[in-house]
Amino acid sequence: MFTHRLKEELKSLKEQNMYRNLSILRENIIDFSSNDYLGLKDCKKTKKQLCQKIDTLQLGSGASLLVSGYTKIQNQLEKHLSNLKETQKCIVVGSGYLANIGMLQALIKKEDTVLSDELNHASIIDGLKLTKAEKLIYKHKNTKDLETKLKTRKNKGQIFIVTDGVFSMEGDIAPLDDIYKISKKYDAVLIIDDAHATGILGEGKGTLFHFGLKPEENIIQMGTLSKAVGSYGAFICASEVVIEYLINKMRTAIFTTALSPIQNYISLQNLQIMQAEPHRRLEVLQKAKYLAEGLKKARFKVTFNGTPIIPLIVNEEKKAIKIRDFLLQNNIFLQAIRPPTVPKGTSRLRITISYKHSYEDIEKLLSLLTKFQT
Numbered sequence: 001m002f003t004h005r006l007k008e009e010l011k012s013l014k015e016q017n018m019y020r021n022l023s024i025l026r027e028n029i030i031d032f033s034s035n036d037y038l039g040l041k042d043c044k045k046t047k048k049q050l051c052q053k054i055d056t057l058q059l060g061s062g063a064s065l066l067v068s069g070y071t072k073i074q075n076q077l078e079k080h081l082s083n084l085k086e087t088q089k090c091i092v093v094g095s096g097y098l099a100n101i102g103m104l105q106a107l108i109k110k111e112d113t114v115l116s117d118e119l120n121h122a123s124i125i126d127g128l129k130l131t132k133a134e135k136l137i138y139k140h141k142n143t144k145d146l147e148t149k150l151k152t153r154k155n156k157g158q159i160f161i162v163t164d165g166v167f168s169m170e171g172d173i174a175p176l177d178d179i180y181k182i183s184k185k186y187d188a189v190l191i192i193d194d195a196h197a198t199g200i201l202g203e204g205k206g207t208l209f210h211f212g213l214k215p216e217e218n219i220i221q222m223g224t225l226s227k228a229v230g231s232y233g234a235f236i237c238a239s240e241v242v243i244e245y246l247i248n249k250m251r252t253a254i255f256t257t258a259l260s261p262i263q264n265y266i267s268l269q270n271l272q273i274m275q276a277e278p279h280r281r282l283e284v285l286q287k288a289k290y291l292a293e294g295l296k297k298a299r300f301k302v303t304f305n306g307t308p309i310i311p312l313i314v315n316e317e318k319k320a321i322k323i324r325d326f327l328l329q330n331n332i333f334l335q336a337i338r339p340p341t342v343p344k345g346t347s348r349l350r351i352t353i354s355y356k357h358s359y360e361d362i363e364k365l366l367s368l369l370t371k372f373q374t
């Protein structure tokens with residue numbers, strides 16, 4: 001009965017072109033789907049340093065942060081991140097998904113109201129499901145709608161505004177200058193998910209800095225170490241009291257084993273390289289712009305938003321899969337992104353550029369996409 005139900009659902013996913021499976025990428029394939037924007041996930045310098053240091057590092061943390069899993073290297077990493085994000089404190093947790101669901105559940109109470117962009121990441125959506133607060137979803141990047149919705153709130157508690165800094169599937173940037181003004185006007189707490197902005201925007205410091213803003217008591221910056229930083233784990237940077245509260249209340253920090261010291265060491269080394277080598281960030285943006293301009297010349301409807309993410313929206317799931325498979329035959333990997341990751345009817349090839357891509361790689365992608373189109 002149970003297995004039958006699962007099989008039926010899987011069959012239906014196949015019929016709707018929504019079926020997914022795992023695949024290991026061939027060696028030497030050109031990957032245009034990774035979030036490794038700065039080319040740090042395979043960083044030779046960090047590998048070398050890790051080899052030298054390995055004897056002194058524990059393989060696992062052995063326990064949760066509050067038991068005995070909090071290590072010197074995690075403390076160093078948190079201090080480094082607070083410095084980067086110019087906040088009083090930081091907490092590092094297992095992943096961006098865990099950071100968002102745990103933080104939102106811990107901070108937002110039943111009597112509060114939360115305003116969330118309709119295209120915010122799934123981890124924010126899931127985190128909000130864990131709170132009993134009033135939830136108001138505003139149109140993508142639409143600050144007029146944000147304020148209109150805010151005025152309709154029924155709850156009398158704290159107001160929260162939650163937004164991705166860079167939207168993962170669109171590659172566009174939240175209008176944080178205007179959102180910040182609204183947050184000040186209504187004394188709202190502003191939570192920014194900088195998963196895709198850290199290492200890229202605001203000289204690598206994130207979306208707040210991109211807009212010339214500075215951290216304040218009511219601003220929380222979350223981010224992941226798994227994208228531009230090329231490692232794994234995530235962080236929340238905020239005021240001392242917010243972090244103190246999260247240490248005491250955040251279930252995804254309390255009831256889970258702390259990250260391995262090895263992983264934290266990798267994050268720390270890669271962060272240092274990220275800051276010492278700004279040309280990685282500048283080059284990746286130049287390359288993304290080059291690709292977007294090439295696609296536009298070939299009559300594709302794309303926009304360059306000043307980030308390494310360029311979505312090529314083809315609408316139909318079937319078409320997205322066809323393009324993916326065609327590219328795969330030609331040694332390029334570009335995943336077809338379909339619902340529920342993106343809204344229905346907006347299936348796409350989400351192109352991400354890495355510092356590691358050569359202009360020849362980009363030319364190859366351009367010429368294959370053009371060939372497919374004609």
Ligand SMILES: Cc1ncc(COP(=O)(O)O)c(C=O)c1O
Pocket residue numbers: 095096097098100121123164166167168193195196224225226233234
């Ligand atoms: C905007 C955004 N937030 C959070 C996450 C989750 O981060 P992680 O991959 O570290 O769990 C992602 C990653 O997919 C993301 O795109």
